[in-house]
Amino acid sequence: MMNDRERNRAYRRAIEATVRPGDLVLDIGTGAGVTALMAARAGGHVVTCESNPHTAFLADRVIRANGYGGRITLIPASSTELVVGRDLPGPPDVVTAEIFDCGLIGESALRALDHAHRELISATTRLVPRGGRLWAQLVESESLHGLNQVGEVEGFDLSPFNAASTRGYFPGRVDRHPHTVLAPAFRLLDFDFGEPPAPRTRHLTVPVTADGTAHALVMWFELDLGGGIRVSNHSAGSGHWEQAVQTFPAPVAVRAGTAVRLTARHDLDALSLGLEAVRP
Ligand SMILES: C[S@@+](CC[C@H](N)C(=O)[O-])C[C@H]1O[C@@H](n2cnc3c(N)ncnc32)[C@H](O)[C@@H]1O
Missing domain, CATH: 3.40.50.150 (Vaccinia Virus protein VP39)
Incomplete structure (x- = not known):
């Protein structure tokens, strides 16, 4: 870092x-x-x-x-x-x-900002950064899925071990894992650090552009440091942050021309994501 x-x-x-x-x-x-x-x-x-x-x-x-x-x-x-x-x-x-992890809010940045708004800062305090945006992309990737889920191994069913899988996102270098993009990147959540943060639930309908199996959501942030200065952990960059990978315990088969419904919820400490196919 x-x-x-x-x-x-x-x-x-x-x-x-x-x-x-x-x-x-x-x-x-x-x-x-x-x-x-x-x-x-x-x-x-x-x-x-x-x-x-x-x-x-x-x-x-x-x-x-x-x-x-x-x-x-x-x-x-x-x-x-x-x-x-x-x-x-x-x-x-x-x-x-x-104080930002690969998925922006996992290091309790919002909890620190919440306290700062309530107890420390005034209306004229200037913040660096001013805000952040979380981008997301739906991908097919058995390789990314396999970082967090297990199935048949040498003729044995190891799937009960998935009870110990990570529920939230985790860091990963997406370009090191074969993957197929199933839908264009979209804005998942915007954060204005000038306002006290609040828990939110967002329902998004994501249009699918390729046939495949939605194994994971890959996310990256863009921090707005003011004056047009930004820093991001997009996979095209050279920074130390990896991308944030959220695998889905039950991958969803998708077809081009249909859509999936994504639910994103966050509180002051964590982000949770759920995915379901939308019936045509
Ligand atoms: C990502 S490092 C950045 C350090 C330094 N500001 C820099 O930019 O190089 C974040 C550091 O903040 C500390 N930290 C995270 N949240 C904090 C909080 N609310 N209050 C005090 N320290 C915190 C962590 O322990 C860690 O050492």
Whole structure:
């Protein structure tokens, strides 16, 4: 992640365009300190927080080794434990956050944003990123399906073991698995981080353009860092994030010219997806 030049460059450009000298910046999720250091170098007074104590310990070393100990206050705690007046002198002018997994919301980014909206930020706080979009594509791929489901092996039926399959999405390099695209990519969910997040259910009808078996939904995000700066984990990119793969326990046979109905539900921590064929 730290060596992901595409990600680093996008965040650096967005932070430099957003942070003004003297701004109070809250950086959620210090990691090794990269975004906090960028915000401090842009002139901000930075409060950064890190929920993993080992990571926080090392980040503190990185920050001091780079000479920013005086401009960055590191709090070894989750952002959801921060209190304005105690940990921050007031609502921050800017919030920076890179707490996104391959499917955008699986690292509890929405829970952190929900808390920030309720307890930490004001109506004028500028957010990096401003929002995100999740794209999806329906594919036939026994190879992707086989990452999470098992059947006959050497003449034995292992399918009862599927009770232990991952229910949600998981990371995968889609281009390494043979697959056939069954429908054009579509927008699954849009997130405006300027609004408090809320659980949602969305029903979509997806037109199918090829005959086959829908084994999986492949997803990728686009983060809007402001000023037209975006970062994505689309398979065509070179970043460190893999795509998000959601396999369907019961693959659905589909025909070109028909449609499937997809239900996408999310709360503040997880996304769940269901698929069914639409009768012609
Ligand atoms: C993907 S890393 C990014 C680190 C750094 N900001 C960067 O861009 O290189 C996210 C880090 O945030 C931490 N984290 C995630 N959610 C958090 C939260 N709500 N509060 C504090 N730390 C969090 C994780 O432990 C992890 O170290």
